[in-house]
Amino acid sequence: MGLSEGAWDHAFPLPRRRAALPLDAWLFPDLEAYEPPGRGVPDRLAYLEELAGSLVESEADLADAELDHPCLPAAYAWLGSLVERELRAGLDPFQEGGGRPPRLDLVGLYGGETDQPYLYDREDGARLLVETPYGPGGDLDLPRNAQGRALIGEPRHDDYLVTAQLHLALVRFHNRVVDWVRRRRGGSLAAHLREAQRLVRWHVQWVVLRDFLPRLVGEELVAALWPRPGESATARLSVFGGSRDALPLEFALGGALALWSLHRSAYDLSDFVAGRPVRVGAPRGASRGDLRGGRMLPAGCSVQWDRFVSIQGSVPQRCRRLDTHLPAWVHDPAAEGGSLLLRALVEGWRCGLPSGQDVARAFGLPPVRAGHDPLLVYVLSEAEDPPHDGARLVGVGARILAEVLIGVVAADPGSFLRREPAWAPELSSTGGKFDLVDLLRLSGAPLVAEDLQAWSGHDLVLDGRLSSDAGRA
Numbered sequence: 001m002g003l004s005e006g007a008w009d010h011a012f013p014l015p016r017r018r019a020a021l022p023l024d025a026w027l028f029p030d031l032e033a034y035e036p037p038g039r040g041v042p043d044r045l046a047y048l049e050e051l052a053g054s055l056v057e058s059e060a061d062l063a064d065a066e067l068d069h070p071c072l073p074a075a076y077a078w079l080g081s082l083v084e085r086e087l088r089a090g091l092d093p094f095q096e097g098g099g100r101p102p103r104l105d106l107v108g109l110y111g112g113e114t115d116q117p118y119l120y121d122r123e124d125g126a127r128l129l130v131e132t133p134y135g136p137g138g139d140l141d142l143p144r145n146a147q148g149r150a151l152i153g154e155p156r157h158d159d160y161l162v163t164a165q166l167h168l169a170l171v172r173f174h175n176r177v178v179d180w181v182r183r184r185r186g187g188s189l190a191a192h193l194r195e196a197q198r199l200v201r202w203h204v205q206w207v208v209l210r211d212f213l214p215r216l217v218g219e220e221l222v223a224a225l226w227p228r229p230g231e232s233a234t235a236r237l238s239v240f241g242g243s244r245d246a247l248p249l250e251f252a253l254g255g256a257l258a259l260w261s262l263h264r265s266a267y268d269l270s271d272f273v274a275g276r277p278v279r280v281g282a283p284r285g286a287s288r289g290d291l292r293g294g295r296m297l298p299a300g301c302s303v304q305w306d307r308f309v310s311i312q313g314s315v316p317q318r319c320r321r322l323d324t325h326l327p328a329w330v331h332d333p334a335a336e337g338g339s340l341l342l343r344a345l346v347e348g349w350r351c352g353l354p355s356g357q358d359v360a361r362a363f364g365l366p367p368v369r370a371g372h373d374p375l376l377v378y379v380l381s382e383a384e385d386p387p388h389d390g391a392r393l394v395g396v397g398a399r400i401l402a403e404v405l406i407g408v409v410a411a412d413p414g415s416f417l418r419r420e421p422a423w424a425p426e427l428s429s430t431g432g433k434f435d436l437v438d439l440l441r442l443s444g445a446p447l448v449a450e451d452l453q454a455w456s457g458h459d460l461v462l463d464g465r466l467s468s469d470a471g472r473a
Contacts, residue, residue, distance in 0.1 A: 024246040033352035057325040074317040075308035077262035102247040108154030126193040141297035158293040165303040173443035202416040211435040217398035233410030240407030254375035255400030262319040265327040270304035271449040281329030321390025322383040
């Protein structure tokens with residue numbers, strides 16, 4: 001394995017049992033901890049390392065279209081990554097003191113409770129900062145300092161270039177909503193900012209709960225957990241309950257990480273680089289021709305969104321199926337920080353995460369396979385089994401994802417589920433329907449090849465209405 005137990009102690013300074021963690025860190029605090037097979041720590045670590053290697057797609061798998069999701073566009077994998085990073089901006093259960101409850105209130109976009117003026121335009125404090133030029137090739141990028149660090153509220157949104165491009169779309173969406181608010185309402189700059197933030201937060205929460213989540217777990221489960229008129233926002237959740245000070249580890253190291261399986265190992269970014277897919281990750285020391293972030297956007301790496309979602313009849317790249325064939329970049333021992341997958345499996349074991357089979361029984365579900373498996377592995381296995389064939393999460397995975405996402409929004413006193421549970425998107429042009437495509441259109445993001453080709457590099461000027469047709473330069 002290459003690492004002694006002492007080295008792992010240094011790499012993973014985590015408690016070995018759940019007793020050291022707050023109850024808020026668990027959905028099922030009383031379940032027995034999963035133990036990998038083996039007589040001692042080295043054997044168990046070796047087992048988890050071998051298991052991680054068995055969960056990664058091969059080079060032959062990369063070209064296997066049968067492993068593509070039957071219908072889910074590729075943008076939803078990146079939306080899932082952004083949502084996970086938003087929720088992880090909450091209180092870290094492994095550290096004592098301070099923090100904030102898990103929220104889907106766009107801390108990555110607006111920053112935390114402390115003042116972060118660098119996020120905003122100095123000439124107009126209600127608008128988020130968007131600078132030009134956008135990169136060495138005239139590409140659209142986040143504002144950055146001289147060292148290439150993104151000037152955003154949550155640095156992890158810049159881990160990968162596509163996540164950064166999705167964050168940029170949210171920045172531009174906010175600015176266009178500011179313009180929309182000003183054309184319809186009076187008040188001060190501060191009032192415009194508050195109202196724009198509310199609208200952006202609620203529309204993003206709607207996209208996550210009413211567009212993203214049903215695609216991942218099915219409309220039926222979302223409807224079953226959605227509060228009825230007159231009920232509390234969390235009335236139909238069986239395990240999430242009310243407000244929490246920590247993100248449940250069954251979600252953070254199980255249900256949420258299963259969404260890794262949706263990702264491709266490489267993506268076509270636009271028509272201008274068609275046929276030359278860009279790898280998500282690359283071993284340390286290799287060329288930077290990949291999608292790792294933390295740097296100014298390389299020339300030609302702007303995202304043309306009709307390659308990630310269906311726009312004007314386009315046929316986008318699809319996610320991969322939810323199965324035990326994870327993209328190679330999640331298990332790259334040579335990457336900085338080592339293998340993401342192995343770290344997740346070790347963290348799950350060392351903090352006392354229960355097995356997937358025990359969580360299934362706690363939900364009142366019959367386990368889909370005998371024995372005891374790490375929760376992440378179990379969630380992927382139940383999703384890939386017939387008749388589901390990786391089209392969506394089912395059973396344990398579906399319940400964890402749905403309960404936590406709905407529960408986090410329902411527990412937020414500023415969310416639409418708490419303040420106006422009957423609310424429908426105000427920026428919808430189709431009677432309340434609002435999805436990721438609508439958000440991208442209204443942001444003015446480059447949707448098709450002509451948008452990238454004609455992009456002028458300055459903010460769009462609204463004509464007095466926020467319409468999907470106003471998103472073109």
